[in-house]
Amino acid sequence: MQPQGHESAPTPEELREQVEHTRDELGQTVEALAAKADVKAQAKEKAAELKEQAAEKATHVTDQLREKASQATQLVKDKTPDPVLDKAAHASAQVRDSAARAGHIAAERTPDPVREKAETAVSMAKSNRAPLLAAAAAFVAFLLLRRSRRRR
Numbered sequence: 001m002q003p004q005g006h007e008s009a010p011t012p013e014e015l016r017e018q019v020e021h022t023r024d025e026l027g028q029t030v031e032a033l034a035a036k037a038d039v040k041a042q043a044k045e046k047a048a049e050l051k052e053q054a055a056e057k058a059t060h061v062t063d064q065l066r067e068k069a070s071q072a073t074q075l076v077k078d079k080t081p082d083p084v085l086d087k088a089a090h091a092s093a094q095v096r097d098s099a100a101r102a103g104h105i106a107a108e109r110t111p112d113p114v115r116e117k118a119e120t121a122v123s124m125a126k127s128n129r130a131p132l133l134a135a136a137a138a139f140v141a142f143l144l145l146r147r148s149r150r151r152r
Contacts, residue, residue: 073134080141084148088140092133 010018035041077085110118125132 073138076138076141080145084141084144085137087144088137091140091144092137095136 080088
């Protein structure tokens with residue numbers, strides 16, 4: 001009989017299991033240390049993290065700028081008297097008509113490669129028409145207001 005409080009000596013199978021468990025733990029520890037020592041991988045991970053943060057910040061700033069531009073456009077429209085807006089719209093229509101006439105004349109006299117490049121630019125402008133027209137209207141309104149203030 002064995003005295004109480006003392007366990008029996010481990011069997012060879014138990015010893016093998018303990019050794020295998022210790023090996024597994026040691027392997028995991030070595031892997032963790034290797035990962036910490038891999039400066040290149042850490043730098044890549046940090047760079048990817050910073051790139052993601054920069055993209056999020058850029059998106060946020062872009063959204064804020066769009067909102068501010070929209071507010072500024074609305075403010076200009078709200079503060080501009082109707083006669084000035086009407087004149088701006090009329091001037092804008094005249095500019096469009098003149099530009100169209102000039103475009104037709106230029107198209108008749110322009111070589112094909114140059115015309116193709118111009119068509120590409122026109123299609124890009126058409127896809128962004130609303131912001132361009134808003135900016136043009138705001139600019140014309142600004143010029144008209146400035147001109148009317150100088151007359152006073």
